[in-house]
Amino acid sequence: MNAATVVALLHLCFTATAALSREDSSPTKIRAEPGDTVELTCCPVGVTPSSATWSKNGTEIRFPSPSRMSLLAEGTLEISQVTLEDAGIYLCTCTLPRESSQTQVLLQVGRVPPTHPDCSLAPSSDPTHAVFNCSWFGVLPLPTLSWSRTGSAQVTASVTDSLFLTLNASQLSDGETATCTAQHDLLKPEQRSCSLTLRSPYPQGEPLAATLEGSSINLTCTETSSFPAADTTWRKGPQQELIQPGSKYVLSGTGPSFQLTILNVSKDDEGVYFCRSENPLGVRELEVSLTVKAANSAYTGAIIGVFIAVLILGSVGIVAKMVYFNRHRFCLDGGFTQMEENGGEVLSLVDSDDEQFFQDAVPQLPPISNDHHTTLVQIHRIPSTEQDDVEKNDAKTQPPEDTEENTEEVEDLVVF
Numbered sequence: 001m002n003a004a005t006v007v008a009l010l011h012l013c014f015t016a017t018a019a020l021s022r023e024d025s026s027p028t029k030i031r032a033e034p035g036d037t038v039e040l041t042c043c044p045v046g047v048t049p050s051s052a053t054w055s056k057n058g059t060e061i062r063f064p065s066p067s068r069m070s071l072l073a074e075g076t077l078e079i080s081q082v083t084l085e086d087a088g089i090y091l092c093t094c095t096l097p098r099e100s101s102q103t104q105v106l107l108q109v110g111r112v113p114p115t116h117p118d119c120s121l122a123p124s125s126d127p128t129h130a131v132f133n134c135s136w137f138g139v140l141p142l143p144t145l146s147w148s149r150t151g152s153a154q155v156t157a158s159v160t161d162s163l164f165l166t167l168n169a170s171q172l173s174d175g176e177t178a179t180c181t182a183q184h185d186l187l188k189p190e191q192r193s194c195s196l197t198l199r200s201p202y203p204q205g206e207p208l209a210a211t212l213e214g215s216s217i218n219l220t221c222t223e224t225s226s227f228p229a230a231d232t233t234w235r236k237g238p239q240q241e242l243i244q245p246g247s248k249y250v251l252s253g254t255g256p257s258f259q260l261t262i263l264n265v266s267k268d269d270e271g272v273y274f275c276r277s278e279n280p281l282g283v284r285e286l287e288v289s290l291t292v293k294a295a296n297s298a299y300t301g302a303i304i305g306v307f308i309a310v311l312i313l314g315s316v317g318i319v320a321k322m323v324y325f326n327r328h329r330f331c332l333d334g335g336f337t338q339m340e341e342n343g344g345e346v347l348s349l350v351d352s353d354d355e356q357f358f359q360d361a362v363p364q365l366p367p368i369s370n371d372h373h374t375t376l377v378q379i380h381r382i383p384s385t386e387q388d389d390v391e392k393n394d395a396k397t398q399p400p401e402d403t404e405e406n407t408e409e410v411e412d413l414v415v416f
């Protein structure tokens with residue numbers, strides 16, 4: 001006799017007592033699991049009835065019963081090895097010498113585990129269909145399972161422990177939720193459920209990749225959102241030819257990260273690659289553009305480095321020159337004020353063609369401290385526009401006094 005039976009017995013004793021005083025009480029519920037032994041009490045404890053009769057679902061039970069039922073002393077009905085078929089409404093009439101009473105018992109046989117139904121997608125070889133699988137095992141008798149979907153009034157229900165719902169692609173939409181609800185007599189009014197939310201594929205990764213000839217490169221694609229799980233493949237070129245693993249390509253990762261390794265990259269490998277993800281909701285691609293640089297362009301970096309170094313050294317030189325030049329501000333007194341009038345800059349204006357001309361044209365510049373002609377900032381006019389050329393030509397044909405304004409314009413380009 002297990003605990004459930006004892007509880008049932010105690011419960012029955014209470015209600016049987018109550019039944020004596022209140023004739024029309026609702027049936028006492030007793031739950032048993034298959035295999036249990038149950039004892040249904042008929043008469044109050046300690047009372048020896050003249051007779052006790054039992055009926056099940058309105059049919060009298062006769063003793064000795066061919067089944068697993070037996071009538072004990074005090075009118076108690078014992079059912080051993082309870083089965084689902086033993087469930088029903090039992091009615092007992094207890095006849096005592098001076099009075100009689102009736103007891104009604106509802107015997108429920110079943111088992112509901114504390115688990116929930118399990119929603120999953122059944123593996124399907126056909127990517128245009130999705131098969132939803134709702135299973136709830138270990139429940140007795142079988143539960144009623146039903147599939148429903150957001151945005152659809154259609155409900156598929158059945159008394160079973162595994163309910164499948166097959167939908168074709170045109171019936172599915174991104175973000176839609178399919179819910180499986182389980183109902184059971186032993187659970188009422190509570191019900192348990194599980195659900196699945198559908199997501200379109202969305203492969204993600206770096207759209208640009210670059211490598212050197214002769215090296216190898218990994219292209220990575222991550223597919224995390226797709227539900228049902230997408231079929232994710234790497235493809236190459238505008239025709240999106242499926243890439244097969246081999247001596248050239250290594251495919252690794254089984255989701256959510258999918259990696260394509262291209263070995264011994266050559267210029268032919270340059271181009272577009274696609275990480276293509278497909279599930280019943282749709283297809284989506286990540287496009288990766290691979291650039292292959294010639295191996296010797298490895299020196300480009302070094303060249304750039306040297307260039308930058310030269311630039312920095314040059315700047316330092318310039319600053320040094322400026323400082324050196326500006327020392328006149330501290331060393332000269334007589335010429336200083338005069339220099340200020342000319343914009344505070346001392347310029348040696350030199351142009352390959354017009355050197356002589358400029359020397360003629362800029363006599364009004366103050367004499368620079370005698371022995372430092374070579375330290376001055378040189379401003380060159382770069383004849384980059386037609387206007388420049390015109391001016392230069394003009395300069396050559398015009399008398400020197402007209403070119404004085406030119407010497408002022410000249411100051412906009414500084415070349416060291």
Ligand SMILES: *[C@@H]1O[C@H](CO)[C@@H](O)[C@H](O)[C@H]1NC(C)=O
Binds near residue numbers: 057085087088089
């Ligand atoms: C007896 O009645 C119960 C409750 O009405 C029902 O579930 C069960 O199937 C019936 N059993 C038989 C053997 O008729």
Ligand SMILES: *[C@@H]1O[C@H](CO)[C@@H](O)[C@H](O)[C@H]1NC(C)=O
Binds near residue numbers: 121122133134
């Ligand atoms: C359905 O789901 C259950 C529980 O997850 C699993 O045991 C069963 O194999 C699935 N059935 C199919 C056809 O995938």
Ligand SMILES: *[C@@H]1O[C@H](CO)[C@@H](O)[C@H](O)[C@H]1NC(C)=O
Binds near residue numbers: 168169170171
């Ligand atoms: C998908 O299901 C809808 C509705 O049941 C049906 O009309 C349609 O023909 C089906 N399409 C395919 C490709 O099976």
Ligand SMILES: *[C@@H]1O[C@H](CO)[C@@H](O)[C@H](O)[C@H]1NC(C)=O
Binds near residue numbers: 216217252
């Ligand atoms: C590519 O990935 C593999 C393993 O995933 C790793 O061993 C290899 O070093 C990677 N190669 C490059 C070039 O990143």
Ligand SMILES: *[C@@H]1O[C@H](CO)[C@@H](O)[C@H](O)[C@H]1NC(C)=O
Binds near residue numbers: 214264266
């Ligand atoms: C790499 O590819 C070049 C031509 O594309 C080939 O000549 C060379 O043998 C390859 N190297 C290896 C290690 O496969």
